[in-house]
Amino acid sequence: MSLQQINSEAERLRNEMTHALSELIRIPAIGPENGGEGESEKAKKLRQILGTIGFDKIESYDAEDKRVPSKKRPNIVAYYYGENKAERLWIISHLDIVPPGEETLWTVTKPYEPKVKDDRIYGRGSEDNGQSMVASMFAVKILKNLGIKPKRTVALAFVSDEEHGSEYGIQHLIAQKLIRKDDLIVVPDGGSEDGSFIEISEKSALWLKIRTIGAQTHASRPHKGLNAHRIGMEYALSLDKMLHEKYRLKDEYFDPPESTFEPTMKEKNVDAINIVPGEDVSYVDCRILPNYDLGEVLKDIRELAGNYEKRTGAKINVEIVQKSVAPKPTDAEARIVTALEEVIENVRKVKPKVGGIGGGTCAAFFRKINIPAVVWCTIDETAHQPNEYSKIKNLADDAEVYVHLAMV
Numbered sequence: 001m002s003l004q005q006i007n008s009e010a011e012r013l014r015n016e017m018t019h020a021l022s023e024l025i026r027i028p029a030i031g032p033e034n035g036g037e038g039e040s041e042k043a044k045k046l047r048q049i050l051g052t053i054g055f056d057k058i059e060s061y062d063a064e065d066k067r068v069p070s071k072k073r074p075n076i077v078a079y080y081y082g083e084n085k086a087e088r089l090w091i092i093s094h095l096d097i098v099p100p101g102e103e104t105l106w107t108v109t110k111p112y113e114p115k116v117k118d119d120r121i122y123g124r125g126s127e128d129n130g131q132s133m134v135a136s137m138f139a140v141k142i143l144k145n146l147g148i149k150p151k152r153t154v155a156l157a158f159v160s161d162e163e164h165g166s167e168y169g170i171q172h173l174i175a176q177k178l179i180r181k182d183d184l185i186v187v188p189d190g191g192s193e194d195g196s197f198i199e200i201s202e203k204s205a206l207w208l209k210i211r212t213i214g215a216q217t218h219a220s221r222p223h224k225g226l227n228a229h230r231i232g233m234e235y236a237l238s239l240d241k242m243l244h245e246k247y248r249l250k251d252e253y254f255d256p257p258e259s260t261f262e263p264t265m266k267e268k269n270v271d272a273i274n275i276v277p278g279e280d281v282s283y284v285d286c287r288i289l290p291n292y293d294l295g296e297v298l299k300d301i302r303e304l305a306g307n308y309e310k311r312t313g314a315k316i317n318v319e320i321v322q323k324s325v326a327p328k329p330t331d332a333e334a335r336i337v338t339a340l341e342e343v344i345e346n347v348r349k350v351k352p353k354v355g356g357i358g359g360g361t362c363a364a365f366f367r368k369i370n371i372p373a374v375v376w377c378t379i380d381e382t383a384h385q386p387n388e389y390s391k392i393k394n395l396a397d398d399a400e401v402y403v404h405l406a407m408v
């Protein structure tokens, strides 16, 4: 089968891929931590689409979760058998999305009303991770339409809970022992605009909830209380400064090369302008180079909180919402890395670049158990932003890469 034939078939399926992605965008799949009902509705639609493609076997591995109406978080695996069933290519994408955020910032279309414009599909979950869900299943459709039995079995996994720790998603799937050490694993949940970037390592992640407790009072008599909002802001700013100054090492292997510390979410406090808040809650997202010990970072954060407590009389609780220590990187000589490099060079005509990112993908869980995994896809990096989009060209081009990856 020539490069040209595969390319033509991918191009021919563009409209179908656009339609499939649009259907998926219409159904939100937000985890309970973010106030959502989980992924069950989206999984139903996905199974419907998978059913039209003709896989050899489709399985479900639901994880029980009492917090969502369906009481389960779906994980779906679809197999398309190759000549050699013992050899498998896994492509792992996730069903869940993050909330749309401030709706007025969605100027092209509403988050769940997909819109095609300038060869892009706009909508929440279009790039993260709908594009890869669709590209991977259409890779199988291309193989089928062209009558190709690939060298190795293609196994597609669609998992839940990626945006909040993966306990009910990829961790649950790994526990089923379906995935073996010598399988090839691609997690298409990060990448670059030209598709040249292959991620093999990541930073450690630390999410913190900072709760400052003072005493509420009337704003005309502030001396009667203790303004938790002011102290919370002061602490947050000095924390920000301390972290950036102390942990400032750069590693050019990563993009961005330095550790990042970002104050992000802020909880609502009082209901009126004339009330001095007695409590202040904010959050920080830290992505830390693997050179640093998270225990030490945490110690510094708490020590600074202690100083502010002493100085102000407020109480500052630093709570860990999530903590993941960067696993050992995937070996740059691992078969999945070299195979993907070969395909990218041949099909995309760009020079592949291997490196690290801020991380937090399903790949980390494979690296933790010493199974090589790469993160790769072709994206403009609009994930988690308003007006998130996926390029239709990328849908077709990534599908093509997966087809070749099943055959090399």
Ligand SMILES: [Zn+2]
Pocket: 094, 128, 129, 162, 189
């Ligand atoms: Zn993602």
